[in-house]
Amino acid sequence: MREDSSWQAGWYDIYPALEHPRRPIEWSNSSIIFTGYGMQPAILARHFSSSKQFIMPSPPPLLSEPDNYGPATVISVSPDDAWLFACFPGQNNAGVCCLWNRGPELDNWRVMDWWTYPAGAGVVVADWIGAAREWVYDSVTESPRRLPFRGPRAPVSHPTLVFVTENHQIVLCYVRHYSTSIKMLSCSLLQQSNATEPVSKLDQEPTSDINSIQTCVSAAISLNFSDPSIIVATRSQKCPLPLPTPQFNHMDLGLTGEPDESGAEALDSVLEDYEEHATIELCEVQLKFDGLAMSLSTRPLPVIQTAERKLKDLHFIVQPPTRPSPSVHLVASFFDFYDYVSLPTAEVVCYSLTRQAPTDPVSWICKQECSRSFEDKLLAFLAPCKHLSGTRGVTVGVYRKSSAQPHPTSMKAKDTVIGSVSVLKVPDLTDDQEWEALPILKPNDKVGQDVSVSAVVSPNCSMLCTMSASIWATQTTLQRAPQIKAQTTPPLSVRLVIAVLSEHATTDITHQLSHHTISSNIIGNILCHSFSVLDAYRAKTTRSWLRHLGIALEVYRMRASRTHDEQEKEDATSRWKVAQDVCSLTSCNVIFNECRDGEGYNLDTIWQLVGLCTWIMDCLEKIMKECVLSLELSSSGKTSGPDVSISPTLLMLLHPHALQTLLEAVANVKQVRQRLELLTPRSENSQIARDAFIDQVDCSSINLTGLLPILKDVFEVIKITSDEEIRRCLALCQPTENMRNQAHAHLLKVLEPGILDRSRLFMKLHDFVDGMSRLAIEPQKQKYRDIVTKNLLLVRPSTFVCVRCGGQSSELGKSDASTTPKLVGFIERYWIKRCVCGGPWIRAPRS
Incomplete structure (x- = not known):
């Protein structure tokens, strides 16, 4: 392809997609995209949608001799995001397989184990057994439901990995409960075989016949619903053995003068033998556990006859259980290059697999259902996708052969449409008209560069990540995946519900919600509907609203980072910050309760209490300042227009759950102050901390004794707010318009005489330091406070950073934290996996 807006494709642009081994790409449920690291034997991970990247730790062989190994050929992450598997082929030596285990943070991985494998026994495809049941959305009942388990159960092992090797072996790799060593079982896919524990070492030797080595080049694994059997499909290639080197006889000097025709015939046979087999082999695999030992058995099934063309994609599409029975389909794409003199044509074929009799567990029949040719376009990639109802389809990307056209509505300058992405039905492979078709865009100066040849759909089916054929660097492109055109329920709302129930990261969904084309009201409607469905399905708890608030925080924070409009950025920032403050108040209350010692408080934690009280x-x-400003604007009539919204900060006073949290925090501060006044410190350090705490409260601009009864009265009035209004407040991260009238009355109560000292509230001592602004460090302290403990962040090489709210913590995962061991242990148990907003942690250098 030429590097301009008018280009002509060639066969060489698509051929890299068929070469083996192929570059893998994986998108985990925690929104981490794993790819190979260029030509190096390493794994690169990137958190979507941030730019945070990290490299997975390498096993010893890859560290000591990296030049002896090639880039990863297989990457597979477990459904619970706790394990990662990868395979690195050797360069004229044995290859390496590695299994990683994840820690509390998204980027905290350690090598659990690794092993070598001989040449010709590399991994082709891998999958995990024992995943949790999937959540889907029932459009009839308009409620979520769960599908049955897929594949065999693994009751005594975790993790449980199954993979196919180049020498047609199916390998079960697992760790038994209460054990740290990896066990493996291996069986042949070409003949009936079985293996039973105990097995101490994996024995993989390439199978060979008299004339050649049959190598598996493509494979797919099917885990069926409510079915303990595993179906494996493989595509083989017959690679000839090296020809014997002719022996030179120095006594034979005779020359015939005629060419050796036997040598030409041998060369022709070599080229023919390198072609892929015109079949797809099928095999049924059974995993059983008799209460003591695990066993693995295989039974080959009749092969599928195909045309003599190159196979590109091979995927199983397993439909959810329906009457009369669930169906299994195998979708394959083939290419014909016509001796590499013209553009290739592609064909997608769908095969169905059904049991011959429901009572016969080992009888399967396979037949071709449909085929679809792509002659006028170039098939770039094909990836499975899941509909909201659980039915499966395939997402296909096709390129134009020439004459790309500029995209008229593109926000990017000089973008060109080079193809399109759409969804095909299974099994008829027709365009699904219910789903939109999206263009594939490229800048005009890069139209012929980085052609995408593989793709993966995000776990929530909202985004699409494609990978180019570049062998020197990992070139990935992200774009929105096709969505349903028209539906009564907003698709993003349903996907958000399913993501929360499945405990998946919601980043790919919030990335779409934060787009500038979606207004705040639409965001509120989508989030409000999601919260309504979640509350109706799950029994509401005292913390369920915090989960909703964390999702809304993620949306508005991402919106603030993506928009270029200053007013919109300011509005979105104020919304997510008030949501973060509410979550922080909740964590403060939890720590206050932990610091209690009977009716009093443990003085060993006094400095921790000082940090909480200060924050x-x-x-x-900050809330009182906003109350004063809002009341003055309301009295002047400047807030009566429809375009003027209520300040998000007032959510603290108008939302029942938020006000209850604020009430508890203020009551804790007042109670601690009263208790400490009656205690006698045992050391000078405790005396200083005690006096600092009391001064912090007594010298503030707010009379807590007078404010608490008023806040309680306000809470008694707003606690009867309807559930719909409460959910909408959380979705908007600000009070609704229906609360405007009662907001004025509540502000009058809160700002009664004797509650505030306005001179102290609006004027601080550091404001009077003339010419010495660099000494005014009070505003900077808030920026560098620990998101959990509210102490100043300690100076350490790295900190915990929340990928949702951006909060940092330096007192997690450290045994030498500045707090007491008891409180450190409590913080570790409570927040080691999640931030106060519910977002996951990631390690990052101190900024």
């Missing part, structure tokens, strides 16, 4: 009082002053 709570600062937060309360």
